[in-house]
Amino acid sequence: MYCQSCKNVYDEEESGTCKECYEEASETEEELKREIDDLRSRLLFLRLLSPTLDASSIGHSDILLHAIPSSPSHPSPSSADAGRLETPAVPAHRVILSSRSPVFRAMLDNEMEESRSGIIKIYDVSYDVLRAFVHYMYTAEVLLDVQMACDLLELAEKYEVKHLKTYCEKFITSKVNNDNAIIHYAFAHRHSAKQLLEASMSVLVESMPTLAERDEYKELVEKDPRIVVEIYETYMSRQVNTAAEKESDCSCRN
Amino acid sequence: MYCQSCKNVYDEEESGTCKECYEEASETEEELKREIDDLRSRLLFLRLLSPTLDASSIGHSDILLHAIPSSPSHPSPSSADAGRLETPAVPAHRVILSSRSPVFRAMLDNEMEESRSGIIKIYDVSYDVLRAFVHYMYTAEVLLDVQMACDLLELAEKYEVKHLKTYCEKFITSKVNNDNAIIHYAFAHRHSAKQLLEASMSVLVESMPTLAERDEYKELVEKDPRIVVEIYETYMSRQVNTAAEKESDCSCRN
Numbered sequence: 001m002y003c004q005s006c007k008n009v010y011d012e013e014e015s016g017t018c019k020e021c022y023e024e025a026s027e028t029e030e031e032l033k034r035e036i037d038d039l040r041s042r043l044l045f046l047r048l049l050s051p052t053l054d055a056s057s058i059g060h061s062d063i064l065l066h067a068i069p070s071s072p073s074h075p076s077p078s079s080a081d082a083g084r085l086e087t088p089a090v091p092a093h094r095v096i097l098s099s100r101s102p103v104f105r106a107m108l109d110n111e112m113e114e115s116r117s118g119i120i121k122i123y124d125v126s127y128d129v130l131r132a133f134v135h136y137m138y139t140a141e142v143l144l145d146v147q148m149a150c151d152l153l154e155l156a157e158k159y160e161v162k163h164l165k166t167y168c169e170k171f172i173t174s175k176v177n178n179d180n181a182i183i184h185y186a187f188a189h190r191h192s193a194k195q196l197l198e199a200s201m202s203v204l205v206e207s208m209p210t211l212a213e214r215d216e217y218k219e220l221v222e223k224d225p226r227i228v229v230e231i232y233e234t235y236m237s238r239q240v241n242t243a244a245e246k247e248s249d250c251s252c253r254n
Numbered sequence: 255m256y257c258q259s260c261k262n263v264y265d266e267e268e269s270g271t272c273k274e275c276y277e278e279a280s281e282t283e284e285e286l287k288r289e290i291d292d293l294r295s296r297l298l299f300l301r302l303l304s305p306t307l308d309a310s311s312i313g314h315s316d317i318l319l320h321a322i323p324s325s326p327s328h329p330s331p332s333s334a335d336a337g338r339l340e341t342p343a344v345p346a347h348r349v350i351l352s353s354r355s356p357v358f359r360a361m362l363d364n365e366m367e368e369s370r371s372g373i374i375k376i377y378d379v380s381y382d383v384l385r386a387f388v389h390y391m392y393t394a395e396v397l398l399d400v401q402m403a404c405d406l407l408e409l410a411e412k413y414e415v416k417h418l419k420t421y422c423e424k425f426i427t428s429k430v431n432n433d434n435a436i437i438h439y440a441f442a443h444r445h446s447a448k449q450l451l452e453a454s455m456s457v458l459v460e461s462m463p464t465l466a467e468r469d470e471y472k473e474l475v476e477k478d479p480r481i482v483v484e485i486y487e488t489y490m491s492r493q494v495n496t497a498a499e500k501e502s503d504c505s506c507r508n
Contacts, residue, residue, distance in 0.1 A: 001255075001266055001269045001272075002269070003269075003270075003271050003272040003275055004269075004270055004271055005270075005271045005272075005275035005279070006271075006272065006274070006275050008272065010272035010273075012255055014272050014273045014274070015255045015256070015257075015258075015269065015272065015273060016257075016258055016259075016270065016271040016272050016273040016274070016275055016276025016277070017257050017258055017259045017260075017270040017271050017276050018255075018257040018259075018260065018262065018264035018268050018269065018270050019264075019268045019269060019270040020260070020268070020270070021257055021259035021260050021270055022270025022271050023270070025259070025279050025283070028283060029279070029282060029283060029286065032283065032286040032287065032290065033286065035290055036286065036289055036290060036293065039290065039293035039294065039297060040293065041417060041420075042297055042394045042417070043293060043296055043297055043300065044417075045354070045394050045417040046297065046300040046301060046302075046393075046394050047300060048300075048349070048350075048353045049352075049353050060316070060347075060348040060349045060352065060362070061349075062314070062316075093314075093347070093349045094314040095302070095314045095315075095347045095349065095350065096302075096349065098303075098314065099302045099303050100299070108314070139300075140296045140299050140300050163295060163296070163298075163299040166295075
């Protein structure tokens with residue numbers, strides 16, 4: 001037989017589909033590709049000029065965002081504020097911040113200090129992270145590494161920018177391995193990142209026998225022993241399930 | 255043989271693809287669907303609250319657009335202007351108008367009257383069309399009928415909103431038939447809408463023998479005889495091509 005797709009001859013046992021299904025599948029693929037083209041062109045249209053990159057869009061900006069990095073020597077955001085506004089401000093627009101984040105919307109729609117002054121201070125964040133955050137609000141685009149993804153996830157959670165949180169979580173999840181699973185598990189726990197929590201746990205239960213030797217483990221026991229307890233509990237409940245499955249397997253065979 | 259897709263048995267002459275190609279095609283389809291999901295969620299994120307629908311986004315608006323419908327008794331946009339601002343204004347944001355239209359950008363970035371006053375008058379357009387136009391700027395969405403598509407195409411051309419012009423042109427092209435081909439051809443001609451021009455011409459050359467009897471034809475001869483000449487010229491050149499093809503067909507056979 002002759003394959004209509006790769007044009008090679010194949011045997012009966014290597015058969016895939018009938019002609020009708022092949023033609024339908026080809027049509028479906030064409031339709032999906034047309035839909036992708038259409039969606040891409042709408043995305044390109046809706047993407048805004050980012051004030052972090054495009055000077056011409058700064059002209060109409062009506063908000064300035066200031067990154068206030070966390071400083072261990074001055075932990076409270078109080079008197080020393082003025083002196084800590086060292087990095088340049090990131091310009092933005094009320095309408096964009098309000099559209100993307102219910103937290104900004106509440107802040108800017110009500111007569112809060114930020115709305116009156118047009119200045120929003122964002123605590124415990126670096127200038128680069130704030131810049132990437134604002135850029136994402138305009139373009140739905142960001143270049144990630146794991147650190148940036150973690151920082152942006154925290155910010156996205158704080159300002160309830162769900163789409164960015166999900167995007168970062170997916171990225172971090174794809175990077176989970178033996179070496180970082182404890183750290184990511186604890187991080188996911190703090191930020192209710194369910195997908196990342198599952199992925200880290202799956203890696204953790206695989207490496208339980210050597211877990212207690214790791215430095216990150218010891219640190220976590222010091223810092224947040226309840227999370228460690230949770231890891232053991234999940235491990236034990238999976239053990240019980242596996243044992244039960246094995247038993248039911250055996251009783252079926254007998 | 256057994257089709258892996260529809261699960262039916264088929265004969266050799268009804269064969270479509272080999273197993274490998276079937277599996278590849280299934281994977282491709284899954285990938286394309288994932289990409290569509292991803293694009294849709296990004297679109298949903300980038301879509302803005304439209305000030306034509308959502309009262310809360312009007313708060314930050316810094317521009318008011320006024321529709322000035324064409325009135326035959328006062329054809330020039332001059333002295334009677336003030337009295338003609340009858341319909342409600344459509345609120346909008348400089349940053350959005352600037353992002354979507356180079357014409358608005360030039361108007362608002364430079365110290366033109368519109369930029370200073372925050373009021374932009376849009377001539378020869380109804381309130382409903384202006385509202386749909388602004389809504390599209392925020393959402394990339396619009397509900398079309400042919401009249402709305404034509405009106406929006408004109409406006410999109412004037413303000414160089416290419417994405418909307420293409421969208422309307424596609425819609426009108428899908429509605430071209432024997433009854434409206436002349437009107438759409440003339441419209442496409444006026445607005446350099448190439449796809450619509452081709453589609454209308456294809457319908458026109460099919461119905462050439464009865465064309466001269468139509469009222470729209472007579473109107474067009476009165477109004478813009480050069481377009482009518484163009485229709486005849488295209489028809490004649492296609493006739494010549496068809497004749498040449500037939501001749502080369504005959505000579506091949508002899």
